[in-house]
Amino acid sequence: MSTSDVGREGVRGERPDREARVGKGRHHRGGRRRRGERAMVPDAEFTSYYGRPVLNPPTWKALDIAGYFFLGGLAGAGSVLAAGAQLTGRPATARAMKVSSLAAITGSAAALVHDLGRPARFHHMLRVMKPTSPMSVGSWLLAAYGPAAGAAAVLDATGLFPRLGAAATAGAAALGSAVAAYTAVLAADTAVPAWHEAHRELPFVFVGSAAAAASGMALIASPLGENGPARGAAAFGTALEVASLRLMERRLGMIAEPYKEGRAGRLMRAAGLLSAAGTAASTLLAGRSRAAAALSGTTLLAASACTRFGVFHAGMQSAQDPKYTVLPQRERRATAQQEA
Template sequence: MVPKADFDSYYGRPVLNEPTWRAADIAGYLFLGGLAGASSTLAAAAELTGRPRLARAAKVGALGALGGSLYALIHDLGRPERFVNMLRVFKVTSPMSVGTWILTAYGPHAGAAAATGVTGLFPGLGRAATVGAGVVGPAVATYTAALICDTAVPVWHEAYREMPFLFAGSAAASAGGLGLLAAPLSEAGPARRAALAGAAVEVAAAARMERRLGPLAEPLKRSGLLRLGEALSLAGALAGATVGRRSRVAAMAAGAALLAGSACTRFGIFQAGMESANDPKHTVQPQRRRLARARAERDLT
């Protein structure tokens, strides 16, 4: 029987075209961008408060994450050789364009910060670059939230209020994790606290997001990756704050858990978005409810 084109959609097929983004690239990019941005800020904070090894570890980590994120971003392009076309225009309407310019500003700072940090050359310039990267870092960490929310993918778009906080928290947690992993115990205090606060914000934002999205939160609630990410982040943060204070090995394990947790969270968010884009009911039903509400309001007035 020619299948009934049911009320929700045309032969059950999605209304939206599935994002062409590959998870390894773009979810990876979300994670690495967050790690880079937050690490830079953490590095600046560490440097200014006299924690040179934490600062250096964070700077190197930030530069590495930046490099990785650029690799992922370019790898996902259909025409990588045209990457520079990103600089043709500056579009405030495009988070990717804004993000590109943010990265353009951030990249040299992060690079200089790491280079001077490792080599010890030009300490003055290094400090300036470190501070610069630290100030731009949060933007690097959070603009990606606007990037994915500024799509028609139902879960992403509808979650735009919480997403930046979730990303900020997740970024802080991962940066903290990297600090825990790389810095000596003596200097890891900010990393421990960043991890703890970051994980808390990440989990709180996710919970709020799921509550507010109602039926649309289904892909989020169903996501094993998100649950795993939360668990790893919380466990890492708690472990870091407790046993991690005393044991270098424990601190490293906690850091690894935090990094993994943050990555899982980003992959989970990415996956949930893809699922919502591929299920027409997530597109059609909220829109129908919205129309019904508007109609009801019209009828009232």
């Protein structure tokens, strides 16, 4: 019986066709494999040492941070609608949106501070201004937007200093668009795969969702004669959100799976159904019936909340599964080797 040996010069006495088997192949009865059959390689399982995930998921609480995302978008887009309503002679709508924006940004800031644990931590983020940090820019943005939104609402409600109130309204609207979008940049700046890889489309998803939410609030709070722009904004926001999500899912490929599975998938599907129903009702019925306007507005608010919570949970799910971190890294490395 011939044997093989491994020495400094290499393998000696090796026998042909004696390569090691990899995985489990097809076998005949008795455990013998057909001549010429290829070994079957099992699907790779992405694991890490001690069964721990490759990434440490963020310690953010869903109610705090997803609520912070939702309320911030509602506030920012609401200030834009308030300025538009004031310019086009819709005072009731303008006042209602200013008040709702103040309430929403107050709730958003409270959710953020609650997640931070101590109010002083928000203050500490204002010690420096770091343009390359979305967290630093966002902190200063909130610090500037909050007083502007508050002044716009208080001065409109009291009727005091109309010129100062108009300036505060314009300032809140200018900052509001950034408030509606910057939380997407904040999420995409992390290493969480479902957020980081979606950095191109996620701001548009958030802006569309914020526009739909603010339009829903306007439909609830404004008179029938003044809700025309809100109905148009609802259709625009829903179209922007849906189109951005479709582009994002197509570009991300496998990394888009968390947006379709588990709790995140259920929330995103609910958001799509609610957005379609709310937009259809606002377009067809909200201009005729006060009840239909309130119902469609509530539906749009619920759709926007489902989107924010769905995006949040999709990120958490992707951080817990190593394949969403490992496979993109391998693809980028392979691409770099081919280009080198």
